[in-house]
Amino acid sequence: MNVLARLKPEQRPGGCDQPEVLRERGQREVFCGLTGIVWLHRKIQDAFFLIVGSRTCAHLMQSAAGVMIFAEPRFATAIIEDRDLAGLADVNEELDRVVTQLLERRPEIKLLFLVGSCPSEVIKLDLSRAAERLSGQFMPDVRVLYYSGSGIETTFTQGEDACLAALVPDLPEASNDTGRSLLVAGALPDIVEDQFRRLFDALGVGPVHFLPPRRSGGLPPVGSDTQYLLAQPFLTDTARALEERGATRIAAPFPFGEKGTTAWLRAAADIWGVDPSRFDDVTRSGRERAIQAVGRYRERLSGKSIFFFPDSQLEVPLARFVNSELAMTLEEVGTPYLHRDHLADDLAELPEGVLLSEGQDVDKQLDRCRAAAPDIVVCGLGLANPLEADGMTTKWSIELMFTPIHGYEQAGDLAELFARPLNRKGRLRV
């Protein structure tokens, strides 16, 4: 089902359901899944993330996102040492000791994630069993779960996917007599969550639950009457786990900009049989504000070309947004992983002939980028300054993860993120 197409049939481009994809295999200039902890530990306020890994993991965490601003973050690393590897220490005993030490220091923690890393995966440390064992020891005060954020298995946002997927088996069973409920999956800033909740309430769509919850005690129920909407495009495993619990995905594009948000809300409203005129009434002011806010930047961005390096898997829906709502042209849309099913509605809206690339060989991609000479490049922090020094204009992709960009009220902010680098370039006279 293509919601956008149904919404605005006249805008439907001709036959690009299966655009060609350039698959690349080489050096990837991306973060590993551990990085998701940077926002997840702020989102779930009584959860703690204990990475079982190396000094590299700890160093990544403190360097990746300037998280040193937090005096006492809710994450730490249990650094594996030589004696653990040499078998001089029993790794499981060591882990129990570290977890006990941690929980004594942080008694407010109710949910502890043991997060697997490249080294813990390579030495086949069974953290899943360790989590069971520790849960047995610390329940009911602390629940202990495991997921892997290792770079050999996960790219950047896939860490959130793995974390949420690990939560799903622990979600309470939705009782059968309460009827249909909506589950919104994917970490959203609290303010965005509240906006969506108000809209769903006004539409009469509900009850609405969010995954992840703000506190570990508020795990949303799930069952065969659960309809779920993805708020983020990178939740492959979470979606599968939810479906194993009986939930059904509502196919929709992702809620970016006025069009994406409207189509996303409408997909849910249709399931609930919301009257179209009521839908229009409820969403009208939001739509108008989004169109107005985005319009301001559309003038400046229209016709500008953009090149996405792979980063968060948000690239396809964001490309849809900048192309269809800001009239920018797409030079290349790189993504670490292309989930054709979840992205079907956004892919269908991309212009014909767009170059999609999956995976990365960074040196070759830099060659393509320099040859294309786009007006703006969306890329990671490792590439941005070198490209700026080459005369390119860049937007750090990580900011798209750390800034509220979903929904009507953020549509203008999202557009501004793409406009700001050009604005800055225009102002500077040095």
Next chain:
Amino acid sequence: MKLTVWTYEGPPHVGAMRIATAMDGLHYVLHAPQGDTYADLLFTMIERRDKRPPVTYTTFQARDLGGDTAELFKTAARDAYERFQPQALLVGASCTAELIQDDPGGLAQGLGLPVPVVPIDLPSYQRKENWGASETFYHLVRGLCAGSAEAVMAAKQAGPREGRPSCNLLGPTALGFRHRDDVREVLSLLDGIGVDVHIVAPMGVTPSDLTRLGEADFNIVLYPEIAEIAARWLERTFKQPYVRTVPIGVNATREFIDEVARVAGIDPVPDVENEVVRLPWYSRSIDSTYLTGKRVFIFGDATHACAAARVAREEFGFEVAGLGTYSREFARDVRALASDYGIEALITDDYLEVERHISDLQPELILGTQMERHIAKRFGIPCAMISAPAHVHDYPARYSPQMGFEGANVIWDTWVHPLMMGLEEHLLGMFREDFEFHDGAAPSHLGKSAEAKEEQASEEVADPPSGPILVWNTEAEKELKKVPFFVRGKARRNTERFAAERGEQTITVETLYDAKAHYSR
């Protein structure tokens, strides 16, 4: 297994990257999974470099582990050589690749590339960043210089060179704390006393430059954590003595000049100090009286911590209340200096332990790294940076060395800046309830009020009552609140200890002032 919140040093391969990124014409092929590329942003973002570090990551994935990760490495090394055409290739493994034991060195040498391949084994589960940098620099120097040793020594024995004595400056890397400016300062210092600098390494050199290191008369080790091991090898191989004094602070800079002159055989040494160095006069200026005996806590890498301790004591008139380092390799030097100062050195890389130590000491100023800045913020204690690890704002646009006479001037400004000025401090003591000079007021030149976290800090400081429980009566509690917040934790702790020692259970205003008299310095 060790619980770690923040880490002072990265893994050793980041140290290797600091060497490779500092140089030109060298490429580092690192066997590593995706995600390890985060290290690029240390250089492109924190240090604002305009080029990507010259590093190729093999980016193996879980599905490769059962297959041929060695082949992946060989392909990456071959491609990197073809694309970047380096003069030499550095090869090694990150922590994960170390576990799969593919032997990058052997694999790369088997490729038959037409350039030198320098393999480095950096045990990630034992060692850290500075050690990795030092080891990498040593292996590069040794690997690239060994071939020319005989020829260089023969030329040296043929007769002394004409002209001024020459030396190499060893140690400055990418991502170092003020290395860029230290080099410039030391270059101008050496030029002033008539010494030529043959090669600065590793910053800005190529592998082929490195092969000529042996030609200089002697070496200067600016950062022992990075370059001492290489300098020792050069001393053995090329009979080059090396200068050990690190010129941070006025006195150390004078000693550095003396040592350089002695090693270089210059006599007499021209005076290069006139008009340049202001620290001595600023420190003698009477407005600086308020600095007298301020209790400072110092933590950093060994070189910067020791230098700061000496400057604090001899050139600022501070009292060094605590001194420590995360550089275990240089712990002995720090212990020795601390013991000269009558204190015990703190040797740890555990951020939480440093925090406890600071909380116990209640210093009036912290000189440290970005970690200590963090602790200082929590405790409401003024803080200045003296060492890596550092953040983006510690890579200033302006010229701000730590070394040499200008470095001493920079240090003066940097350390005094976070402090309350003398008269201001008095006013604060006099008019405690004034709306402006109130308790939590920050130094007036620092803008908005720093949040004083004294209560929290003092709670943590107060030892758990052993024996009889001490009670502060209302009057005493009120009086305590009039003590400036930055020393209040200490006043509370001292008073309680004083009362406990005398078996008093209730603390009165009298007890408070008795304790003050007892402990007054």
